[in-house]
Amino acid sequence: MNDATQQPEEEAPRRSSRERKQVISVYMEAERAAVASEGKKKQAAIHSRNVRSTRSRKRKQEEEAESDNDDIDNEEGDDYAASDDEDLESDTGSSDEEDDFIDSEGDNRVRPGVRLQHEWASVDLSSFQTVDGDKIFYTNYWHGGRVTLHWKVKGVLTKVQRALVSKQRKRTITLERVFSGRPTLSQVPYHTEMLPCYEYFAQGIQSHTSLETFKIVNHHLPPESWLGNSVLPSLGNISTLNALELSNCSLSAAALSSLVEFVANNTTLSTLNLSHSNIESEDTAKALAKALKKHPVICNVNLAYCSLAGGSTVVDKILSACKNCDSLEIGHEDFDKESVAMVAKFIGKKNSVTSFSLTGAPVDNDNKKLLSDALVKNKTIESLCMHSNQLQLPGIIRNTKKITKSLSRLTSLDLSRNSLPLAGTKVMASFLESEDCKLITLIMSNNHLTSKGTNVLLPALKKNTTLQQLDLSRNWLNDKCCPAVIDMLRNNSTLLRFDLTGNKSLKTVQQRARRRWGYVDGQFRFDESRSSPQVDGGRAKIVKGALFDTASLDSIAASNHTCAVSMTGFNHNDSFEETIRKINALDASESVKIRYKLVLALNHVNTDLYNPRSFDSIPLELMPLLLEMLQQGIGYNGFGKDIAPKTMPNLDASKKSSYSYGTWNPLTRKREKASSKDEESLSRLYEVITSWQSLPQLFSRGPGVMKVVSQAKTKKSTSKPRKRRKFGDESDDEDEAWIPKGARKTGQRK
Secondary structure (H helix, E strand, O other): OOHHHHHHHHHOOOOOHHHHHHHHHHHHHHHHHHHHHHHHHHHHHHHHHHHHHHHHHHHHHHHHHHHHHHHHHHOOHHHHHHHHHHHHHHHHHHHHHHHOEOOOOOOOOOOOOOOOHHHHHHOOHHHOEOOOHHHHEEEEHHHOOEEEEOHHHHHHHHHHHHHHOOOOEOOEEEEEOOOOOOOOOOOEOEOHHHHHHHHHHHHHHOOOOOOOEEEEEOEOOOOHHHHHHHHHHHHHOOOOOOEEEEEOOOOOHHHHHHHHHHHHHOOOOOEEEOOOOEEOOHHHHHHHHHHHHHOOOOOEEEEEOOEEOOOHHHHHHHHHHOOOOOEEEEEOOOOOHHHHHHHHHHHHOOOOOOEEEEEOOOOOHHHHHHHHHHHHHOOOOOEEEEEOOOOEOOOOOOOOHHHHHHHHHOOEEEOOOOEOOHHHHHHHHHHHHOOOOOOOEEEOOOOOOEHHHHHHHHHHHHOOOOOOEEEOOOOEOOHHHHHHHHHHHHHOOOOOEEEOOOOOOOOOEEEOOEEEEEEEOOEEEEEEEEEEOOEEOHHHHHHHHHHOOOOOHHHHHOOOOOOEEEOOOOOOOOOOHHHHHHHHOOOOOHHHHHHHHHHHHHHHHOHHHOOHHHHOOOOHHHHHHHHHHHOOOOOOOOOOOOOOOOOOOOOOOOOOOOOOOOEEEOOOOEEEOHHHHHHHHHHHHHHHHHHOOOHHHHOOOOOOOOOOOOOOOOOOOOOOOOOOOOOOOOOOHHHHHHOOHHHHHHOOOO
16 A cells, blocks of 8 residues: 555544544433433324324214214104113113313313323432432433433333323222332332322312312322321311321421311211331321220221330320221330330220231231230230231140130231241141131231141141132242141032232142253154153143043042142143133133033143043933033133233124234234134034044934824825816816916906
């Protein structure tokens, strides 16, 4: 190369690594701005398209209504009256749906704007208020360790804003958010940009006249002035309010003071829920106790996980104020020994509480005996909850006749988040076996329960006939407890709900199938000697052993059809555990559930069950039902819509799939075509009909006594022989017999 071509390369400056990073960051910022602008344009286009579609839909509805009215006007007599009645019924139905919401006509409020999910990236992160701390943020290391708002939190904030500015129902206002997955949030954070939406929400309460329930759960509310100045004055003017719930709302001291004053002046509330609140002022706690004591109708009080300033003195006052209530929940991890002793003293005294819950308060050995003796003295409690009390069970439930007899009145028992060793399971098993046991619900979640304890506990349920719900979730169960679970489910017909979720050692597949390839007889092919089949885990064994035994048609019918067992919530490795749970949870007869299971087994699980010779013993009257069942499939033509997955597509043969290779079926996790299902059902029908030995009976005369006429009573026809006519003879009366019937009236022959 010459010098002229080399000169530009030598004179070009070489940027340092810092300068290159700066240039890259500038390009990245420009690209993000372009993406954001495109996103706004797309959202605006979608919004305008939705508005146009809404207008066109309303226009079509109006045109249809006008055409219907014209048709009705043209009708006469009874037909007109019938159509008029139908229109009146349809109008009342639509009015009921519309009356469920507040009428927005005459509402001059300006609806605030809602931030979209991507727009929350530009807000000030220091203005967020939440008890979750840094969980709502995450560090983006791809952008130099930049701290941004979590994408899931952005979506939650947008949904909350839309809920705040949406229509409100007349009788119930509910603002509730339940979190699942990561990040593990406990409440919706608050930002100053959300204040206009909260103000709009509070202004909407003023138009209510028949509100019965006001409920906000898991939301960090705006500053104290919002609740005291915007919400409570509007609720005070409603004479029909009977339930107020502000749970896990991070209420400030001023907001709690205003709330206590509202309760003191109210005379209609029957339910008050302030759980997960911190009452840090002793005066406020005493004022709350005074308000509860003087309230005329309040009967359900929930102060679970509420810290109460003032210690055992305030706890004693609140307990004495709630002695006439039907339900009481109280407790916090800050409760000392004296506070728990006050609770035991309250239980032992005469009161009207039928449902009691002590949550979060630690119970030592001395208080165990106090609580146990108090339960013996109590005569009213039917539902007992001892949640997160650091108890080593049986604890308060000792194996004595007095305690067993005193607990015979319980219908619900919750001992979750404690410890249940093997000795405790023996006591609980003896209590469940006793004739005095009347438990309907038993919750022992997160109790460190092992498989040994389960093998002792579950056999007692074979004799129990009252328990309907059992919760053993989030324990230490593994595959060794499966025989006891299967035996219990096969011998128990009263248990309706059985929760085994969260037991991670309870597996669906213990060992996956391994296919080995190698040289066999000089050829490279599948080697069966080195391969191993799939080994089912505990979950699959429970389903196949007790709930859905597909070994034969008789075993399917003999399976458990009453208990809905929850394990993972998914269909893993052809176990169909979630589908079987939905089938057993149906509010239907046992024959309907067996039909669903038979269709599922014949089509997806064990196609070897389909044998035409196995249907020879079926009575003739049931054969049409069998022929119908052979053509059915879950998800096809609306069959099994109650048990099919939520994402189940429409697999009707009349609707073509957008894919030439079929539609994805989440039930079987495969792509299927409706045409293949039709071909399979037709082939099965042909095989059953051609191989059925009783086929001639289907076309023969039905059962019944045939009337036989005796020969003695039969009369022979004595008709005279007809004269043979000759050519040229005149017509006589006998010629009328040759005239067709239709021609006799007109006198013409056909």
